[in-house]
Amino acid sequence: MDNWMELSFPSLSVNEGFARAATAAFAALLNPTIDELSDLRTAVSEAVTNAIIHAYGNDRNAMITLRCEAEGKKLRVTVKDTGCGIEDIELARRPFYTSKPELERSGMGFAVMEAFMDRVEIQSAPGEGTAVIMEKEMGRACGS
Secondary structure: OOEEEEEEEEOOOOHHHHHHHHHHHHHHHHOOOHHHHHHHHHHHHHHHHHHHHHHOOOOOOOEEEEEEEEEOOEEEEEEEEOOOOOOOHHHHHOOOOOOOHHHOOOOOHHHHHHHHOOEEEEEEEOOOEEEEEEEEEOOHHHOO
16 A cells, blocks of 8 residues: 555534545545546545435434545545444445435435446445445546
8 A cells, every 4th residue: 555544524414525525635646537536526425425324324423434545546445434234235236225215315326336436345234334445546547
């Protein structure tokens, strides 16, 4: 690993934008294209929003951890919570599935992450929390 950063913040919806901005600032060191930065910001937004809404049910005292790691041109972003966890990861990954239909959620969070990142891994256990690990190679269009 060439470089890394980690931060924790309360599970507040206003911090979703902070997480996006912090990740984009870290990724800027890898000379990403505008499209890569946009994709990254969208995927991080989805992961953090999932933690706020699904893991903690808007518990303002809960914490989310964001970790970014760079190795060469590869960026790895981990969004971790210690919330309720996911009972059926494969079901949760299905487009349009949501565990909170009463909140009019689209159920596209994981599908969006997978569309915008090169790799998405979900580690979760009921009652223990979830880690969403996303990877993307940056600066591809630059010929590096």
